[in-house]
Amino acid sequence: MGLPVDPGTDGAAAQRADHRGGRPRDPSRDDELCRAALELLAEIGYERLSIDAVAARAHAGKGAVYRRWSGKAELVVDAIERFKGPLAKPDTGSLREDLEEIARAFAETGSVFETRVMVGLISAVLQDEVLREVFRRHFEESRRQVFETVFRRAVERGEIPPERDLELLVGLLPALILQRVLLYGTPPDHAFARRVVHEVILPLATAPAPSPASPPTRCDR
Template sequence: MSRTHGVGETSKARGRGGRYLDSSRDLALREAALAVLAEVGYDRLTMDAVAARAGAAKTTIYRRWRDKADLVVDALNSLKGVPDVPDTGSLRQDLRALAESTTSAESRFGAQVTTGMVSALARDAVLRRVFWENFLAPRMAGFRTVFERAEARGEMPEGHDLDLLAGLFPALVLQQLLMPGDPPDARFAGRIMDEVVYPLATAPAAPAPDTAAGVKTDG
């Protein structure tokens, strides 16, 4: 089960001006943002185009979202959901559960939407910050929690860079999105977990660079 993210989690929520807003418009606005993003990409997406697609005033959008980066990332979260962190008691099963939940909402449309943001992420600092804080970081935190539990159970040797491990799966999925062919599906995600992430997580941790180089430290 995934948790959706965004303003529309309750029937009414406070807008940016402090007023209560009817969230029945949120879904239409998010869907319009995703549709425009899939068609023209992030750089060419405008609030005017989203408002026209949704049949809403532009001010309606700005009451809910600060800027187009905030709107697009929130809409992407509503499409994919934030996966729950599994706790099966097994690292391999936890990773498989994460793979399944991550790709269960994936589709060719979802892949097209995500791909539409990729080139902009490298150039747009605001989008990059919002995407990291509201989309990528919560997902990587889930991976880190799974690895921390595995360490505590003794399934993983200590000394691994857990943040590095947590970033492997998103990086490989993103690479697959950029390649020709089908978008990443549950089978592809499962292979990443079984053939890349799990073997690396359970292998002995690499020695620190100074130790590997034979450099002695003081003390």
């Protein structure tokens, strides 16, 4: 399902107008608009969310939104980034400690609001191609790079066999978080992330490489 087109103000035109002069942009409004977007995402879902509704909730003009974001996909993803914060970029010299640092980044919140925000986002990402691409490019990719760096360093230190499938390891925690949210409506917390690290990722990452199979013996009959 594609993004609904908001009638009225054109985003690109509003951005050009902003660069031509006029009142300077107030950075404090960014957080207010993002908060309004998250509240609406939790209350009515992504499909029904509109730029008009966000502007009205934040008591702002529609042009104020378009001067900051080109559309609602960019607005929602930016709001999620601000809400979740950046993922830790550890470099402790140990795979176990690096993954522990990442696990600690998942706060013990579990609030009803956070659950609704995540359910609204994930269900929309699965259905909306535009949102999915913006989410992948601006949110998921930066977190993926953190995991890739952690595992690549572990290979260089000899903690992980060089032939280990790093692509599989990188996707494990995000995949299990997605499953948890969709099936149980529960956002990830520190305890869950730590269990995944210790019971799934570390055992799989550090398991000894399998011995090469012996060639089959030919039996003459």
